[in-house]
Amino acid sequence: MQLQQRGHLLTEQVNPASANLDQLSSIEIVDVFNQEDAKTIHAIAQARAELAKAIDLTAEKLRQGGRLFYVGAGTSGRLGVLDAAECPPTFCTPPEMVQGIIAGGADALVRSSEGLEDLADQGAEAIADRTVSALDVVVGIAAGGTTPYVHGAIAEGRKRGATTIFIACVPKEQVQIDVDVDIRLLVGAEVLAGSTRLKSGTVTKLALNILSTGTMVRLGKVYGNRMIDVAVTNTKLHDRALRILSDLTDLDRDQAAELLEKSDRSVKTALMMHWTGLSKTDSDRVLKEHQGNLRAAVKSLA
Structure with a gap:
């Protein structure tokens, strides 16, 4: 060589x-x-x-x-x-x-x-x-x-x-x-x-x-500067998910925790549900229609 x-x-x-x-x-x-x-x-x-x-x-x-x-x-x-x-x-x-x-x-x-x-x-x-x-x-x-x-x-x-x-x-x-x-x-x-x-x-x-x-x-995995597609897989990330929900909504920590569980621990879906009043199934459907872009999905229902 x-x-x-x-x-x-x-x-x-x-x-x-x-x-x-x-x-x-x-x-x-x-x-x-x-x-x-x-x-x-x-x-x-x-x-x-x-x-x-x-x-x-x-x-x-x-x-x-x-x-x-x-x-x-x-x-x-x-x-x-x-x-x-x-x-x-x-x-x-x-x-x-x-x-x-x-x-x-x-x-x-x-x-x-x-x-x-x-x-x-x-x-x-x-x-x-x-x-x-x-x-x-x-x-x-x-x-x-x-x-x-x-x-x-x-x-x-x-x-x-x-x-x-x-x-x-x-x-x-x-x-x-x-x-x-x-x-x-x-x-x-x-x-x-x-x-x-x-x-x-x-x-x-x-x-x-x-x-x-x-x-x-x-790809729509961020809202503002928040990681709304974060994987809630440990205590630290669960805490981060709750803080994101509380910061972006009017929910307290207990309410954020309840919403997070209803969304199957998806911060993005939880926000969609809270802001639009849709069910988890419908929130996921609309998000999918907008390639996972939360801002575009919410705007489409405004």
Whole structure:
């Protein structure tokens, strides 16, 4: 296998701000990190148009019954798996709607298996195994932009007609790729040269949070800034559901609890029932007619 030179990549450069990192005091180390991490916010702002486009395209596909796949290796893969895993409890999505694919599978979540990132055919195979189609969205995540596993997955996704999105922390001129949305999060050289689990990982986490949450907003899973599709599966989430109901209605906590049970623990249905006077069955029917969008469903009965 021919080794690819990566020294020219932005993520591999040496950061002059931390050139004497091993000679700094602990408080100076914290200050350097703080100053460098501030660059992640600017990087997100610079990619705002691309992130918005990614949200719109993803929401459109998921609304049609498609799925969202995050694909990555190492830190990038772990971040994708994390964001995917948090969608069901936050937005009550079925587990298959948002999926994280990491090179090396589940074992790679807890122990290093970065050698597997060099296998482009396995990335393609992961997409093929999930029968990805034109309804789906494949998001390739690669801080340095060159990960063969990710490129293989994106190439297979494109071949199958899927919408493809690429997230990297290097300029387009350093790594070129043919995708529908090309998101570059340019945070500069890392405090620890080449360690993309740092700023690159932080900015990637921010971008994935924005993409998944923005998509769910577009799908009607949020009312105002409340997670009205929250899965009421433990004490904390039950308390949150009651607070949402109490805050958005004139109900006290006991009344909110009674309404929540009548709605089969669906905050969205509970609100629909309270605001319209409909039964649970009719509330669910009207919500379904409006693709789960509570605001549109209520407005249709005004």
